[in-house]
Amino acid sequence: MPNRNGLGAESAGTGIYAHIIGWGMAVPDTILSNEDLAAIVETTDEWIQSRTGIKERRIATEKESSATLGLKAAQRALEVADVFPAEVDLIVVATSTPENIFPSTASLIQAWLGANHAGAFDLSAACSGFVYAVNMAAQSIRAGSIRTALVIGSETMTRVMDWQDRGTCILFGDGAGAVVLRASPIEGGVLSAVLRSDGYGGDLLSIPTVGSYDSVLANGHKMGKMYMNGNEVFKFATRVITESIPQALALANLKMSDVKLVVPHQANTRILKSAARSLKIDENLFMSNIERYGNTSAASIPIALCEAVESGKIKADDHIVFIGFGGGLSWASMVVKWGNPMHEERRQAFLNRRRRRQFVYIFADWRRRLTRVSRQIEDTLNRIRPKQGRMGRLRQKLDQNPLD
Numbered sequence: 001m002p003n004r005n006g007l008g009a010e011s012a013g014t015g016i017y018a019h020i021i022g023w024g025m026a027v028p029d030t031i032l033s034n035e036d037l038a039a040i041v042e043t044t045d046e047w048i049q050s051r052t053g054i055k056e057r058r059i060a061t062e063k064e065s066s067a068t069l070g071l072k073a074a075q076r077a078l079e080v081a082d083v084f085p086a087e088v089d090l091i092v093v094a095t096s097t098p099e100n101i102f103p104s105t106a107s108l109i110q111a112w113l114g115a116n117h118a119g120a121f122d123l124s125a126a127c128s129g130f131v132y133a134v135n136m137a138a139q140s141i142r143a144g145s146i147r148t149a150l151v152i153g154s155e156t157m158t159r160v161m162d163w164q165d166r167g168t169c170i171l172f173g174d175g176a177g178a179v180v181l182r183a184s185p186i187e188g189g190v191l192s193a194v195l196r197s198d199g200y201g202g203d204l205l206s207i208p209t210v211g212s213y214d215s216v217l218a219n220g221h222k223m224g225k226m227y228m229n230g231n232e233v234f235k236f237a238t239r240v241i242t243e244s245i246p247q248a249l250a251l252a253n254l255k256m257s258d259v260k261l262v263v264p265h266q267a268n269t270r271i272l273k274s275a276a277r278s279l280k281i282d283e284n285l286f287m288s289n290i291e292r293y294g295n296t297s298a299a300s301i302p303i304a305l306c307e308a309v310e311s312g313k314i315k316a317d318d319h320i321v322f323i324g325f326g327g328g329l330s331w332a333s334m335v336v337k338w339g340n341p342m343h344e345e346r347r348q349a350f351l352n353r354r355r356r357r358q359f360v361y362i363f364a365d366w367r368r369r370l371t372r373v374s375r376q377i378e379d380t381l382n383r384i385r386p387k388q389g390r391m392g393r394l395r396q397k398l399d400q401n402p403l404d
Helices: 034-038 045-052 066-081 105-113 126-142 199-204 214-218 230-251 269-279 297-310 344-348 350-384 389-400
Strands: 017-026 031-033 056-058 090-094 119-123 148-156 174-184 189-197 259-264 319-326 330-337
Touching: 017 066, 017 126, 017 297, 031 034, 034 045, 045 269, 056 174, 066 090, 066 105, 066 148, 066 174, 066 350, 090 105, 090 126, 105 119, 105 148, 105 350, 119 126, 126 148, 126 174, 126 189, 126 297, 126 319, 126 330, 148 297, 174 189, 174 297, 189 230, 199 230, 230 259, 230 269, 230 319, 230 330, 259 297, 297 319
Parallel strands: 090 119, 090 148, 259 319
Antiparallel strands: 017 174, 017 189, 031 056, 148 174, 189 330, 319 330
């Protein structure tokens, strides 16, 4: 039945289902190990591993950002799906570390891909953001308003770390993951979702920014740097995992025994072990790659999903669960029936379509460059042209005597 916070197993009743048909990930090449961190902050490899399960994480270079990592993940997802950028109707980027306040990171990626027919926007729900974004895209598909969506989780969390705060800087890393969702009459795909938030816990995990009010900073938070009450967040995370997964399964008319794999937000190994005990399931049912990447916030679930697929842990017709939790406080769970209803004739033309996709990316890049050059030339010409008319004289006066 429909659910006011997400999709139910018989949502909309349109006979349209939203399937995940493509997936891709991108992480920086630079590795920051626990030993490297020990040279920055008072900690040890043993201390970090025993409390978090993390051995290393990836760090973006100066030339990498949430947008560039998201672009690479998106291109790989489109490649797996064998979908052209022009076929994408909607791009949603879940991120807590956007390229700009505006324009959205999604809009930048939309231009770089050459996805000229797609709407694009960013979604902010912290570490739950990817599940929120997939749910929004799935609802749009099942309602019949779009056919194809690209959902990206991308973060450069290391740029918002306080490297003097041992409680947070050891946890986070950078990376991106993406999925392509496509409408299909074949039953499956996103079956249910449960979205929740508790704003009363907003002060437990936050990054103050330019719009923050003074009382936030007065509590000892640093502008643009993450603050976290680790003990409270730990208790919150274990509780919502235990509550939310059964709720999403009930909406899909499934039981825990029907689930082949849970792909959780990669926050802390101890959280996953505690949740497994509470749910009375084998902890191996939880996909975990936190030891290699740390907590990549909204990117963690799609990155873990990609590695689960590539390692053969997910197969056609498997029921899998996504569960995210983080700042807000927010959390979200989702049940997906895995399967790719991809037409065989499209597979046969795959190589030719790959070359055409690469051409689209090259054309989009040149179009972006030429547009910038054209605007620069036009701006220069406007500056040297004689000012005519009343508005021209006013502009000339303002140029000579700019307002304070």
